[in-house]
Amino acid sequence: MKKALISALAAGLFAVPALADTVRMGTEAAYPPYNFVNDNGDVDGFDIDVGNLLCSLADLDCTWVKNDWDSIIPNLVAGNYDTIMAGMSITAERDEIIDFSEGYLPPDPSLYAALEGTDAGVLTSGVVAAQTNTIQAGYVAESGATLVEFATPDETISAVINGEADAVLADGAYIQEQIEATGGQLVSMDSVMIGGGLGIGVRESDTELKAKLNAALAQIKKDGRLNDLIIKWFDDESKAIY
Amino acid sequence: MSCGQTLIDYGLRSFGIGERLLPKTDITFCEQFVLIGSGMLWNIYFAVCALALGFIFATVLALGKASSHPWAQKSAGGFIFFFRGTPLFIQFFFAYELFVQLPRNGFEFAFLGTDITVETRWLTKAWAGALVVLWLNTSAYTAQIFYGALRAVPAGDIEAAKAYGMTGAQRFRRIIWPNMLRLSWASYTNEAIFLFHATTLVFFSAFPAWRQQGDALYYASYFAEQTFNPFIPYPIVAFWFVLGTLVIIGLFGLVNARLNRHLPSAPKIRYRPRLIR
Amino acid sequence: MRGFLFCMFESCADPSSLTGLAWFACYLTNGKHLLFYQSFGTVLGLLALAAPLALLFGFAGALAKRSQIPGLRQIGQVYVAMVRGIPDVVFFLFVPLLIDQGIEVVRHYSLCESTGPIYQGNDFVVCDAAKMPLSSAEPWVHSLYGFALALAAYAIVFGAFAANTLDGALSAVPTAQLETARAYGMNARQSFVRIQLPQMWIYALPGLANLWQILIKATPLLFLLGIEDIVYWARELGGTKGSRFAYPHPDWRIYYFAALLVFYMIMTWGSEKVFNRLQVRMSVGQATLSGKGAAL
Numbered sequence: 001m002k003k004a005l006i007s008a009l010a011a012g013l014f015a016v017p018a019l020a021d022t023v024r025m026g027t028e029a030a031y032p033p034y035n036f037v038n039d040n041g042d043v044d045g046f047d048i049d050v051g052n053l054l055c056s057l058a059d060l061d062c063t064w065v066k067n068d069w070d071s072i073i074p075n076l077v078a079g080n081y082d083t084i085m086a087g088m089s090i091t092a093e094r095d096e097i098i099d100f101s102e103g104y105l106p107p108d109p110s111l112y113a114a115l116e117g118t119d120a121g122v123l124t125s126g127v128v129a130a131q132t133n134t135i136q137a138g139y140v141a142e143s144g145a146t147l148v149e150f151a152t153p154d155e156t157i158s159a160v161i162n163g164e165a166d167a168v169l170a171d172g173a174y175i176q177e178q179i180e181a182t183g184g185q186l187v188s189m190d191s192v193m194i195g196g197g198l199g200i201g202v203r204e205s206d207t208e209l210k211a212k213l214n215a216a217l218a219q220i221k222k223d224g225r226l227n228d229l230i231i232k233w234f235d236d237e238s239k240a241i242y
Numbered sequence: 243m244s245c246g247q248t249l250i251d252y253g254l255r256s257f258g259i260g261e262r263l264l265p266k267t268d269i270t271f272c273e274q275f276v277l278i279g280s281g282m283l284w285n286i287y288f289a290v291c292a293l294a295l296g297f298i299f300a301t302v303l304a305l306g307k308a309s310s311h312p313w314a315q316k317s318a319g320g321f322i323f324f325f326r327g328t329p330l331f332i333q334f335f336f337a338y339e340l341f342v343q344l345p346r347n348g349f350e351f352a353f354l355g356t357d358i359t360v361e362t363r364w365l366t367k368a369w370a371g372a373l374v375v376l377w378l379n380t381s382a383y384t385a386q387i388f389y390g391a392l393r394a395v396p397a398g399d400i401e402a403a404k405a406y407g408m409t410g411a412q413r414f415r416r417i418i419w420p421n422m423l424r425l426s427w428a429s430y431t432n433e434a435i436f437l438f439h440a441t442t443l444v445f446f447s448a449f450p451a452w453r454q455q456g457d458a459l460y461y462a463s464y465f466a467e468q469t470f471n472p473f474i475p476y477p478i479v480a481f482w483f484v485l486g487t488l489v490i491i492g493l494f495g496l497v498n499a500r501l502n503r504h505l506p507s508a509p510k511i512r513y514r515p516r517l518i519r
Numbered sequence: 520m521r522g523f524l525f526c527m528f529e530s531c532a533d534p535s536s537l538t539g540l541a542w543f544a545c546y547l548t549n550g551k552h553l554l555f556y557q558s559f560g561t562v563l564g565l566l567a568l569a570a571p572l573a574l575l576f577g578f579a580g581a582l583a584k585r586s587q588i589p590g591l592r593q594i595g596q597v598y599v600a601m602v603r604g605i606p607d608v609v610f611f612l613f614v615p616l617l618i619d620q621g622i623e624v625v626r627h628y629s630l631c632e633s634t635g636p637i638y639q640g641n642d643f644v645v646c647d648a649a650k651m652p653l654s655s656a657e658p659w660v661h662s663l664y665g666f667a668l669a670l671a672a673y674a675i676v677f678g679a680f681a682a683n684t685l686d687g688a689l690s691a692v693p694t695a696q697l698e699t700a701r702a703y704g705m706n707a708r709q710s711f712v713r714i715q716l717p718q719m720w721i722y723a724l725p726g727l728a729n730l731w732q733i734l735i736k737a738t739p740l741l742f743l744l745g746i747e748d749i750v751y752w753a754r755e756l757g758g759t760k761g762s763r764f765a766y767p768h769p770d771w772r773i774y775y776f777a778a779l780l781v782f783y784m785i786m787t788w789g790s791e792k793v794f795n796r797l798q799v800r801m802s803v804g805q806a807t808l809s810g811k812g813a814a815l
Binding site for chain 2: 603604605641753773777
C-alpha cells in the first residue's frame, strides 16, 4: 500500500502533464435534487450532470470531491479542489471571496415550509431554520424571525418536523422534494426571491479555468443541452430559459 | 472600533447580549479574542453544572455498584458500563435524536388528582440537552472513580467507627464519604479537566447553535472559515483552555489540601491522561 | 463481495416491489450501505495504525522528557503539558491543516519553477507540482492522504499521553533491578535496553490499556476531519429519503446511531477482556503482587 502510494506520487510528480487537465470539483452531496449521494453511494444530481457535461466539452478530467457546506468555500480557497458546484447562488458577498462562472440555473425562489396548519405569522416572528452560510440564513436573520442554523439541509427539515423550529427556508426545489419525502407532514408557505441564480465557484486567481467553464457553459446553453438537464431534474419548463 | 467597544459589544454575545450580528469583514484580533472568550462562558457553564450535578449522582451510583443488593449493583454497573463504553461524541448525536422524538407538547399525566405537564421541548436545546448528556457521562466516569475509592477505604477506620457506636448514616457521613473523596480526589481532578475539554464537542455534534450563540470552539471555527486563516483562532482557543485548566487545577488543589489537612503533608496530585470519552 | 451479494438478492433490481424482510435485505446491501460497512474498516485501520504510531511518539516523548540534555527535556515537557491543557478536538481541527499547508509551502519553494506569492488575497496558491497530493492523482490517493493527516493528528495527541504513561512506567521499574544490572557490569545503555525497557511493560500496561480504550472512543472524531467514516455514513444513510431514492424511508438516524453505540460497546468490552488476559500473562514471574500468585 505504502509502496503503491509512493510510486503513484512519483509517477504523478515526474510524468509529462496529461493531455486533459485534472479538475477537482467540490460539492456538498446532501441537497437533492441539486446534489446528493444516490443509492449506490455515488454523487448524483443536477450539479453533477451539468458539471460532467461541461468537463467533457472543455476536455477536462473531472473528479468529484464531497465537502461539508460549512467549509466549502474555505477549502476551495485553500486549494483542496478547484470548483464548487453545490447549488450555490451567486451573491455579492461570496463574489468578494471567490469568483463565479456565468449562471447555470436562473434564480430559484426560496420556499418556506412548515407543519400543516402553521400560522403564517411565524415567518416573521417565529423560529425559522436555515442552513448555515446560505442566502436563506442571511435572509431570515434580517426578517425579524429567530434564526436557528444547522450544518446540513437535512437537519433543518427535521427541526421543523419535530417542532424545534416553526418553519424552514431553503431553495424551492429542495423544499418541494422534502415535502414529498416526508409524506405530507410539511406544507409550503410563502416564497421569496433571493440570490442571483446558481454559478460555479472558482478561485479568483484561477481565471483560466473560469474561462474554460464559461465557454463550455455558453455552448450547452446554445445547443439546448442545459435546458434538457434542467427539465430532467426540476421538471419545470419555466426554469429552462437558456 | 476600539477593543473596549468590542468587549462591550461581544463580551456576552454567546448569551445573546450585545451586538446581534457577528463580525463579518475586517475581523480584528481583538474581536476574535473577545468572542472566543465569550464562547468560553458556555464551556464553563457546561463544565460547572455537569460536574456539580454529576458529583451527587456519581456518589449514588458508586454506592449502588458497591452495595450488596443485586438489583442496585446491576443497574448502576450497567449504567456505568454504557456511558464509559461508548464515545461521548456519538452519545451527543444519539441523545439529540432521542430528545427530538419526545412529544412536542410534553407529557401530560395525572398525579394525585392534578394534571401535570412535563415540558420536553427544551431538551433539544444545547443548554439543557447537552448538559444532560455531559452530566450522565461524567456521572459514570466519576462513579467508577468513587467506586474504586470506596473499596479502598481502610477497613480499620470503619471498625473503629462501629466501635464508637456510630449509626450507618453517621459512619457514611463522617468516615466513609470523606475517605472516599480523599482517596479519589486526584483522579477526580483529571475527570474535571477532561470533562471541561469535552464540552467543546457540544456544538460540533448534533446540537444547533441558536442565534449563533455557541462555545469557544464554535466561534473559533467560525473565524477560521471567515478569515481563511486557522492559525489565529485555534491558538486563541488553546490559550483560553490552558488558562481554564490551570484554574481547575488550582481550585481542586485547594480542596485537596483541605481533604488531607490531617496528614503531615498532602499527597501531591498527579495528572494522568484521559481525554475524549 | 458485491457480486456475491447481488447474486444473493437478485430480486433487489426492483426495490419498490419489495416488502418486509426482503426489502430490508436489499436495503441493507445497497451500494451505499456497502460503503458504510467499509467505513468500519477505516475506523479499525485507524486504530491499528494510530496505536503503534502513538506508542512511537510516546517513546520519543518519554525519552525526551527523561533526557539529560536541557533543551530536549524542556521540549518533552512542553509537548506533554500542552496536549494536557488543550482539548484534543482543537488539535484534530488544527494539526492536519498545519501539516498540509506546511508540506505544500515547502514543496512550493522546492519544486516550482516560478515562485509567485502563496497568499494571493484569500487564495492559498501553490503551483500544480507542489499540490499534495497532485490534482491529477487518483481519488484514492487523495483519501489516503487525508487519512494520513488524520493519523498524524491522532499520533501527536495520543503520543503525548503515551509519553506520560511510559515515563511513569520507566520510573516504576524497581531500582534494585537496575542496580543489579550495574553490578553485573552493564553500562547505562545496556541496563536500559536489557533490563529497564523489558521490565517497564508490566508497569505501563494498565495505563496503555486505558489509553487504547480512549483511542477507540476518539475514533468518531475522524468525522470532524472530513473523512467519510461511520458517523458520516450513519448520518447520510439515516436521513429522510424521498421517492428519488430506491429505498425511501423517514428519518432513521437514531437507529444508525444506536448501531454505532453497540459497535463501540463491543469494541471496548472486547478490548477490556483482552487486556485483562494480557495482564495476567505478563505478570507471571514479576516482583508484583499478582506475579507471585495470589499470596496475599
